[in-house]
Amino acid sequence: xxxxxxxTLNAERRARRAAILVTDLxxxxxxxxxxxxxxxxxxGHAIARAFxxxxxxxxxxxxxxxxxxxxxxxxxxxxxxxxxxSQGLAPMAKIAGYPVEIIDPRTAFxxxxxxxxxxxxxxxxxxxxxxxxxxxxxxxxxxxxxxxIDDFALKAALDANCFYVGAxxxxxxxxxxxxxLLALGxxxxxxxxxxxxxxxxxxxxxxxxxxxxxxxxxVQAFRSRGLEAKGAAA
Amino acid sequence: MSDSLYLxxxxxxxxxxxxWMKEGKDVAIATVVETWGSAPRPVGSHLVIDADGNxxxxxxxxxxxxxxxxxxxxxxxxxxxxxxxxxxxDETAWQVGLSCGGRIKVYVERLG
Numbered sequence: 001x002x003x004x005x006x007x008t009l010n011a012e013r014r015a016r017r018a019a020i021l022v023t024d025l026x027x028x029x030x031x032x033x034x035x036x037x038x039x040x041x042x043x044g045h046a047i048a049r050a051f052x053x054x055x056x057x058x059x060x061x062x063x064x065x066x067x068x069x070x071x072x073x074x075x076x077x078x079x080x081x082x083x084x085x086s087q088g089l090a091p092m093a094k095i096a097g098y099p100v101e102i103i104d105p106r107t108a109f110x111x112x113x114x115x116x117x118x119x120x121x122x123x124x125x126x127x128x129x130x131x132x133x134x135x136x137x138x139x140x141x142x143x144x145x146x147x148x149i150d151d152f153a154l155k156a157a158l159d160a161n162c163f164y165v166g167a168x169x170x171x172x173x174x175x176x177x178x179x180x181l182l183a184l185g186x187x188x189x190x191x192x193x194x195x196x197x198x199x200x201x202x203x204x205x206x207x208x209x210x211x212x213x214x215x216x217x218x219v220q221a222f223r224s225r226g227l228e229a230k231g232a233a234a
Numbered sequence: 235m236s237d238s239l240y241l242x243x244x245x246x247x248x249x250x251x252x253x254w255m256k257e258g259k260d261v262a263i264a265t266v267v268e269t270w271g272s273a274p275r276p277v278g279s280h281l282v283i284d285a286d287g288n289x290x291x292x293x294x295x296x297x298x299x300x301x302x303x304x305x306x307x308x309x310x311x312x313x314x315x316x317x318x319x320x321x322x323x324d325e326t327a328w329q330v331g332l333s334c335g336g337r338i339k340v341y342v343e344r345l346g
Binding site for chain 1 (some may be wrong): 268
């Protein structure tokens with residue numbers, strides 16, 4: 001392995017950015033490919049697939065055998081609001097492989113009685129996100145219904161390019177939210193990335209069912225990363 | 235392979251390999267590149283080895299690490315990468331095997 005490739009790879013992993021080490025098993029040469037780097041042909045397709053699935057493996061391309069070792073950061077879920085929906089969402093998401101953190105400054109909501117075994121912050125999102133910034137391998141779900149709590153986190157999630165951003169509320173509620181986010185400096189393109197009303201349309205009625213709809217949408221967003229761009233190019 | 239939320243710097247094989255390199259040690263990196271059947275460690279897993287035979291990480295549940303370390307010391311000497319294959323209590327190529335019944339292919343290369 002090339003020492004420079006190892007340094008580069010570790011730097012990407014420390015920064016919670018996806019990277020793939022591509023090794024030519026014939027001559028041992030290797031290089032680091034970052035998400036979004038352009039690689040042509042069959043090798044490029046295999047690399048795109050590895051970024052999406054996180055699966056490592058060998059691929060035949062251009063008459064050679066390459067080993068792709070995919071290093072994806074652990075995806076995670078940050079929930080703004082220690083509400084009834086979150087009580088269902090936290091254990092389900094954890095089982096699905098998305099560790100959860102819940103942020104809600106209302107101490108009556110954010111109690112360990114209501115949320116056993118969950119990383120819980122009874123603080124303002126501004127304070128928590130300063131310590132633990134959002135990133136593109138984090139999903140943000142805002143479910144307090146309270147602009148004072150949700151808005152800052154939503155804007156931060158758009159700026160950090162979170163792979164999923166969802167906000168609870170009717171279309172009317174969301175229209176008002178859009179105005180506020182524009183006033184905070186978000187662009188129309190950014191705002192279009194917000195899933196609102198939140199969750200896949202499965203007719204969810206109870207808080208736990210809404211949690212299922214939200215989790216399904218988070219998984220869909222995670223597993224289709226990069227597909228939109230490819231579709232546009234095709 | 236998924237990395238944890240923040241890298242476990244003390245245990246991550248690739249971070250350890252980088253540290254060894256900075257200390258001026260000779261290092262080999264072994265990688266699981268293929269598995270068949272019930273293999274204990276997924277494709278992409280690493281074992282890193284220094285010239286004295288110290289190692290971190292794993293490519294199996296401890297069944298074949300000894301053999302990989304021996305090969306790695308040779309790889310560090312010669313600089314030539316090798317592909318190793320381990321199967322069910324294999325009597326032929328290696329006197330070690332995977333009691334789990336799986337088969338794995340391990341690529342061993344020198345760092346630098």
